[in-house]
Amino acid sequence: MKKTIFPALAGLLLAMSAHAVEPKTTPRETALKNGQKSAQFCRHCHGVGGSSMRGDTPNLAGQNEAYLLAQMEKFATGKRKNEFMEGLIKALTPEEHKNIALYFSQQAVTVQPAANTQQAAAGKKLYESLCINCHGANAYGTEKIPRLASQQPAYLKDSLTRYRNGTGERIDPLMQAYTRNLKDADIANLAAYLASMR
Ligand code: HEC
Numbered sequence: 001m002k003k004t005i006f007p008a009l010a011g012l013l014l015a016m017s018a019h020a021v022e023p024k025t026t027p028r029e030t031a032l033k034n035g036q037k038s039a040q041f042c043r044h045c046h047g048v049g050g051s052s053m054r055g056d057t058p059n060l061a062g063q064n065e066a067y068l069l070a071q072m073e074k075f076a077t078g079k080r081k082n083e084f085m086e087g088l089i090k091a092l093t094p095e096e097h098k099n100i101a102l103y104f105s106q107q108a109v110t111v112q113p114a115a116n117t118q119q120a121a122a123g124k125k126l127y128e129s130l131c132i133n134c135h136g137a138n139a140y141g142t143e144k145i146p147r148l149a150s151q152q153p154a155y156l157k158d159s160l161t162r163y164r165n166g167t168g169e170r171i172d173p174l175m176q177a178y179t180r181n182l183k184d185a186d187i188a189n190l191a192a193y194l195a196s197m198r
C-alpha cells in the first residue's frame with residue numbers, strides 16, 4: 001500500500017512547492033517593465049525599442065547601461081547640451097533614468113544604416129590605430145565607454161566633430177585628445193566604418 005501512495009504524495013508535494021515559488025517577479029523584471037513604459041515617448045525620435053531611423057538621432061538599443069545613465073545625468077545637469085534632451089531628461093526622476101537605461105541596454109538594434117564600403121575600409125585603419133583600445137575590437141565599448149557599432153553615421157559624424165572642435169555641446173577630455181588631429185574626411189571614414197559594424 002505504502003509503495004503506491006508514496007509517489008502520488010511526492011508528486012502532489014512537488015506540485016504545491018512549484019506553485020508557491022512561481023508567480024514572483026524579480027526587481028530587475030519590474031525595472032525593465034517600468035523602463036519600457038517610461039521609454040514610450042522616446043520612440044518618436046529614437047525609434048521603436050531604441051533603433052533609430054533618423055541619421056541625426058542615436059540608436060539607444062544595445063547601448064551600454066552605465067553609459068546611457070551617465071549621458072542622461074549629463075543632460076540633466078547641463079554638462080551635455082541639447083535643449084530638447086535637457087528638458088526631457090530633467091522632467092524624469094532618477095529612478096526613471098535607471099529603468100530606461102536598463103530597458104534600452106537590453107534591446108537589439110534592428111535598423112542598420114547602409115554602408116559605404118570604400119570609406120569604411122579607410123575608417124577601419126584609423127579605428128584600429130586610434131580607437132580600438134577603449135571602444136574594443138567589435139566596437140561594443142565597455143560599461144562606461146559607449147558602443148559605436150551600427151550607430152547612425154550622421155550622429156557619429158556630428159559627435160566626433162563636436163568633440164574635436166570643442167564647440168561646448170559635448171566636452172570630454174579623452175575624446176577631445178583622440179579627435180584633435182582628425183580631418184573632416186577621417187571623421188566621415190570612421191563614421192562609415194562604425195555604422196557598418198554589426
Ligand atoms: C524630439 C526627438 C527626441 C526625443 C523624443 C527623444 N530624444 Fe533623445 N536624443 C535626440 C537627439 C537629436 C539626440 C542627440 C543629441 C546630441 O548629441 O546633440 C538624443 C540623444 C540622446 C541620448 C544620448 C545617446 C548617446 O549615444 O550618447 C540619450 C541617452 C537619449 N537621447 C535618451 C532619450 C530618452 C530616454 C528619451 C525618452 C524619454 C528621448 N531621448 C527622447 C532626440 C530625441
Ligand code: HEC
Nearest residue numbers: 058130131134145146156159160170171172174175178190
Ligand atoms: C581613452 C579612451 C578612448 C579612446 C582612445 C577613444 N574614445 Fe571615444 N569615447 C570614450 C569615452 C569615455 C566616451 C564618452 C564621452 C562622453 O561622455 O561624452 C567616448 C565617446 C565617443 C563617441 C560618442 C558616442 C555616442 O553614443 O554619443 C564617439 C562617436 C566616439 N567616442 C568615437 C571614438 C573614435 C572614432 C575614436 C578614435 C578616433 C575614439 N572614440 C577614441 C573613450 C575613448
